[in-house]
Amino acid sequence: MRVCIFNNYQEMSRIAAAIVGKCIQTKKGAVLGLATGSTPIGMYQELVRMHRSGELDFSQVITFNLDEYVGLSPLHPQSYHSFMQCHFFQHVNPPSNVHIPRGDAANLALECANYEAAMNQVGGIDIQILGIGSNGHIGFNEPGADAEGTTNVVKLSDCTIKSNARFFSSPNQVPGYAVSMGIKTILDKSKTILLLANGVDKAAAVRHMLTGEVTPAVPASLLRLHSDVTVLLDQAAAQELTERTFVSTESRSPIKFSFLKGKKDGKSTDVGRYRYYTFGNN
Ligand code: GLP
Numbered sequence: 001m002r003v004c005i006f007n008n009y010q011e012m013s014r015i016a017a018a019i020v021g022k023c024i025q026t027k028k029g030a031v032l033g034l035a036t037g038s039t040p041i042g043m044y045q046e047l048v049r050m051h052r053s054g055e056l057d058f059s060q061v062i063t064f065n066l067d068e069y070v071g072l073s074p075l076h077p078q079s080y081h082s083f084m085q086c087h088f089f090q091h092v093n094p095p096s097n098v099h100i101p102r103g104d105a106a107n108l109a110l111e112c113a114n115y116e117a118a119m120n121q122v123g124g125i126d127i128q129i130l131g132i133g134s135n136g137h138i139g140f141n142e143p144g145a146d147a148e149g150t151t152n153v154v155k156l157s158d159c160t161i162k163s164n165a166r167f168f169s170s171p172n173q174v175p176g177y178a179v180s181m182g183i184k185t186i187l188d189k190s191k192t193i194l195l196l197a198n199g200v201d202k203a204a205a206v207r208h209m210l211t212g213e214v215t216p217a218v219p220a221s222l223l224r225l226h227s228d229v230t231v232l233l234d235q236a237a238a239q240e241l242t243e244r245t246f247v248s249t250e251s252r253s254p255i256k257f258s259f260l261k262g263k264k265d266g267k268s269t270d271v272g273r274y275r276y277y278t279f280g281n282n
Contacts, residue, residue, distance in 0.1 A: 013042025054125030068103040069179035101179040128190035136218035140180035149182030207240040
């Protein structure tokens with residue numbers, strides 16, 4: 001697992017876009033797993049800038065979004081379909097194939113099964129973008145989620161409803177359920193995972209994800225079972241991380257987590273103006 005701590009949100013977003021852009025440039029038909037929420041907006045803005053400056057062409061790109069609210073049509077202003085149009089798709093040339101789960105499908109079980117099948121058909125996801133909820137959720141996989149779960153209908157926690165109410169006129173307007181890629185989907189189908197977090201509200205979840213028990217009670221901690229994860233943080237989201245050594249015995253291969261700030265042993269280096277730590281099994 002690699003952890004990069006940036007001075008601010010803009011730098012974090014710029015590097016995230018550079019990593020995604022490199023994937024698009026190096027693989028024809030790159031498959032992107034995309035996330036919504038406030039966190040990746042800066043990354044999308046930077047990808048749009050790169051497109052406008054001629055650096056990125058999306059015409060061969062295939063995308064799969066993580067989730068969608070149950071009951072909202074794609075045209076609903078707070079649907080994740082609308083979010084993606086507003087923040088990304090309408091500003092770039094159309095990808096060859098865009099997939100976002102339909103929260104208004106008549107048969108949601110079939111919608112979920114078809115979504116899994118579509119990911120299988122393209123050979124999985126080359127790079128999966130994730131945010132993190134303040135309760136440690138990924139996608140809409142809430143604390144206590146099934147670690148073996150695939151794309152499914154999931155119930156939103158009170159914490160998430162409260163947090164996402166800022167986008168709706170009141171908390172009772174927030175749908176209670178969502179269609180979300182499951183934890184197993186994310187872990188098994190993503191070749192690379194890029195998780196972004198900014199702001200102090202995410203600091204406790206980030207600390208647990210990186211240093212706490214690997215447990216479905218904090219879904220993001222299960223990412224430590226994946227062999228290729230990069231975590232990009234701003235200073236505020238990283239503020240609860242300390243210089244200590246952590247040992248996890250609950251990972252696929254037991255791994256040592258070390259924060260080695262400033263040491264010149266090859267495990268911790270300064271890259272440009274941000275701090276870069278490598279720890280765990282890659
Ligand atoms: C939402 C989304 C997640 C997102 C998270 C954090 O509910 N389902 O994919 O990562 O919550 O959102 P934000 O980036 O707005 O803090």
